[in-house]
Amino acid sequence: MHTALAEPGTDAEVEEVLRGEDPAIARVLAQVEDVRPAQLEAQRQIIRTLESSTPAANTVIGLTGPPGAGKSSLAGALIRHWLDAGHPDSAAGVGMVAVDPSSRRSGGALLGDRARLRFESGERVFVRSMASREQLGGLAPATRAAVTVLRAAFPRTLVETVGVGQSEVDVETVADSVVIVLQPGSGDTLQFMKAGLLEIPDVLVVHKWDLGEIAERTRSDLLALLPLLTTPGDAHWDPPVIGVSSQSGEGVSELAEALASHRDWLERSGELARRRRRARTEWILELFSRRYGTRGIESLGGSESARKLAASSPGTALDGFSDLASRAGLESAPK
């Protein structure tokens, strides 16, 4: 354990975050999760500094799928793979944000993913559990900020969210690559895809591969379905369907390889930059509408116009948020 703690918000603290040190990351996360408006300026500072110092290769992977598909176990297996002594980045560690739904009635939440994850004391893994709170779309309000912090600290950050149908929508706007985790025999999800209710993810995992025949059948169903739903083109990515067993470890390295080549493809095709821009825009709009509601969006000329303004605003998402607020004449508006 280190002795002298860096002052919050200082360069020293940012250094510690970039080195992946637990206490500093925890402090910064608490800071960016704080919803009190007085915190905004400090948050803007820290996000700006972190974004500008984040290594370009660092990446965010979204993991989503229906309840019971075993997302936490899969996350555990993937992390274990990246931490394996043989892996080139094993010393650099992994970050993870696990999002669970909040109870609409009480506002409380049970964040149970940790009970499924187990790491050795020397292993560098940082896991933050978050509640989705009242947010639709499956992401906690502070998830984007938390992901920004962890992405600065680790080469890989996993974002795990529950849900199929609409909740995975947001994970697409925070992650560079999206993995959907399905359990064998999950016909519902196939129906969602066919009906166009579900965006086609970048990688599909048929989990619990050790179940044998039923798992293989689910995989062949998916393989038959995918060509009908995707349009081939130059800048085209064919989503692989991978059978994985977290229990036996089968398929885990294949999944890791698929993620690595997807990441290459993102970069080559220019898709990465597009996705990051989209993530930034969504973040701005989310901050703005949470603070100023539909009336605020209307004062920017409606949602299309707000989206354009958000996309063309300068700086980080928090800068963009302030830019939109001042355009709408709402800068000093009460909460």
Place this chain on the structure above:
Amino acid sequence: MADRPWIFRTYSGHSTAQASNRLYRSNLEKGQTGLSIAFDLPTQTGYDPDHPLAAGEVGRVGVPVSTIDDMEQLLEAIPLDRMNTSMTINATAAWLLALYLAVAERRGVDSESLRGTTQNDIFKEYLSRGTYIFPPDASLRLTTDIIEYTVDQVPNWNPINICSYHLQEVGATPVQEVAFGLANAISVLDASQVPAEKMPTVFGRISFFCNSGIRFIEETCKMRAFTRMWDRLGRERYNVEDPKLRRFRYGVQVNSLGLTESQPENNVPRIVLEALGVSLSKDARTRSLQLPAWNEALGLPRPWDQQWSLRIQQILAFETDLLEYPDIFEGSRVIEEKTREIEEAAWDEIRRIEEQGGAIAAIKSGYMKRALVESNARRLEQIESGERVVVGLNRFVESDPSPLVGGEAAGVLAVDRQAAELQLERLRAFRSKRNDDEVQTALTALRDALQNGNNVMPPSIRCAHAGVTTGEWSDALRDAFGEYRAPTGVDAPVKLRGDGPINEIRERVTAVSAQLGRRLKALVGKPGLDGHSSGAEQIAIFARDAGMEVVYQGIRLTPEEIVRSARQEGVHLIGLSILSGAHRALVPEVLRQVEVPVVVGGIIPDEDAAWLKERGVAAVYTPKDYDLYRIVGDMVEIAARAHGVG
């Protein structure tokens, strides 16, 4: 003709093999007729006493058995060919049975004369007791290995004791107890690889371990339902023709869940009535009985406390006329109706489980665990609201000072703090004198059997003779099977009542969260090896219902893991639950390294509670704090104060 009395047992074992052996011999002298061995948690979860996770747990809730020498000492001067020995052992059952058989071999006792039971029921470990190690499929293989081995080699041994007992302890209704218990038995029988002509023998060797609660009329009907359903399963599903082999053979420990810490003397009449629930009906009478001690909710019972429970059994069997009659419920319409009601509901539930693919699937998916967590939340809510009366706890609480508790004696056994040291020394001495080559050869043979799918018993017995330790045997299996984390059930969609104290607490949580800048967040987890998680689960669920964000970390955690999680999660408060009595060893380790308040729940004597508070624990909760809303409300205020908000 009068019925023979059941076997009288007392679940016991503590400190060291030597101390436990003394206790067993004195219990047998007092008229106990069988042994019931309680192992400590490191032995149950496959660790040697020098493993970091064993800290504070060695010799605490049972006896440590690390080697064949320990087993030999534990059974010293006890005639194995005339003893009926029940071992509460599950994940490591094959190993403890191997040690037992190896000791018998050393003494030249014929294995056909050995009688007893290995609990060997891993299902309820995933659902309730928490001493599982391996994934369900691997565990099932170990279970069936023991069955297949003993049916041939130790024919009078009960290789498995399917436990519905522990399901009631975590809140199961009578229907759930019957249905889940039988569904588990079906999975085991279906997985057993025995030739069809041997199936009746195997079926006849399956025994059960049930619970008996205070509603003793309903419990009588539950046992009658169990008996009839088992008979029908044997007849219809497994083609067992001999009615004797279809007898539902079961042992009982009566309910501990309903025993109170406040006015503990009231537990004596409770225990008596619960014993009636499993002895009144001759057709569904228990084969062996264990009664808890009246002061179990306070700490570890003394020999005198156990003697009192034994005397209750002896009065019931020898003073009363209970055993002189045929079944006294024959012809009772009321009992018949209630029995049928339980039976039908249980068949429905079994069908639902079968539709999901059987008990293993229903455990892996969390279906069973969620159902139990939900029942338990309901039960606690009923106690809190007074709908369920518990005398001396939520009604008739006034009491004169009790001469039985308080004062210097504190009414419980003080654990010998040197026992763990002694055990460690014994183990070191044992390791230094054994033949390492033999150990390695035996372990290699074990690994080969694991890999090739051969029965694990013969190489395990060889390991026992060679001087392999509990930790080494378990590590070999961990390497082969991996370790498992079972579903926690805390994601059950429990709907608690929307009225009462909860609204006030929710408002406080909202107000405190607003001042903190983010929602009040707590970590709940269980350090040490104790797997009894239902208290921690219920605190997590009630705190969630009060509006807190609760990181539930589950069981078998080192203090270091808890500290690390608390820091990464940025929680405002930590709640620890420890029922094994290891709180003095585990809690200070956490306190030393965190800045947020820590509250502790468990079986914690007053003296220890004071000790913990001196070291900085913000609050200690024990079984007499039954109102979970009050605890959660308290946690909110503790967190608020610690973080300087009003």
